[in-house]
């Protein structure tokens with residue numbers, strides 16, 4: 001057996017050889033991209049990649065076929081990356097984004113629920129000068145923004161305990177709106193009921209399903225029956241109106257106070273670290289220098305490795321992906337779209353090249369927005 005040092009010396013020498021060949025191959029990719037710019041043609045040519053793979057695999061022992069396939073797939077993928085970046089630099093019009101100036105000071109902001117709902121509080125944090133208008137549902141918020149009645153809508157997208165708010169993601173796609181801001185709020189639920197109620201009288205606890213989920217253990221321990229309402233502030237308001245001592249609401253402290261309920265216990269969420277991320281949505285895709293995050297939705301062909309290939313492109317750009325989740329496609333059973341958030345800025349060349357490559361190689365891509373993420377002071381603490 002050879003000494004490890006000797007083997008590593010050989011590995012170093014081989015890697016230098018591979019590096020020289022890699023540089024040569026990238027030069028070829030540049031020539032190919034110049035040719036395609038002049039004569040037309042897609043960067044991605046699946047038939048050529050298959051032909052190359054089949055030819056090369058003939059010369060590889062069986063036990064290394066999969067290893068070599070991975071290497072060749074990575075080589076052709078970075079060759080494409082190099083070509084896309086070069087083409088976009090030479091011809092920036094290849095990626096046309098309909099960018100609008102950011103509205104950071106909207107007149108009207110619509111949100112779901114009633115005053116003192118968490119979305120209302122988030123909307124106030126984001127847009128302190130705007131008139132905040134409550135709506136019965138998230139869909140009404142999307143409708144008002146699409147109609148132009150509202151400049152901006154504020155809705156929750158994700159909770160650190162209960163997870164993604166799927167309905168909002170579905171609405172984003174359905175209404176074709178864009179994210180302009182993102183704001184994380186610490187959520188401290190309280191349990192509140194009418195004057196005279198106590199833990200001896202209350203039997204039911206009313207709230208939004210997400211809030212009930214965030215207090216699941218507490219509700220079980222206190223032997224309460226959860227009852228779903230459209231919103232936490234709606235629950236508080238309804239209980240105040242009913243005067244019923246057998247019912248309590250899970251809501252914000254502000255909602256309990258606004259609707260004249262007494263707080264039986266504060267901070268009843270199961271996890272101390274309970275935060276919700278809200279987004280502001282608008283009819284227009286906008287960007288500004290300070291933006292740090294981009295969101296997009298994409299669909300992929302139903303073939304082996306397509307998700308891996310799409311995600312690998314993000315890694316190739318050294319981009320930090322901050323969120324990914326899938327949703328089923330309504331009209332195509334067992335097919336999914338993927339929602340992806342990543343650190344980037346639509347004005348930056350690398351972000352633009354990444355988006356360009358993704359748009360060229362996925363069946364469908366829509367940019368959902370460019371924005372920065374703010375947090376309330378309690379999240380920072």
Ligand SMILES: O=C(O)C(=O)C[C@]1(C(=O)O)C=C[C@@H](O)C=C1
Pocket residue numbers: 029032043044045046048049052075076079080
């Ligand atoms: O041959 C081409 O058309 C290329 O663009 C080169 C190359 C490669 O790197 O081998 C890259 C992308 C294509 O999908 C196929 C092959």
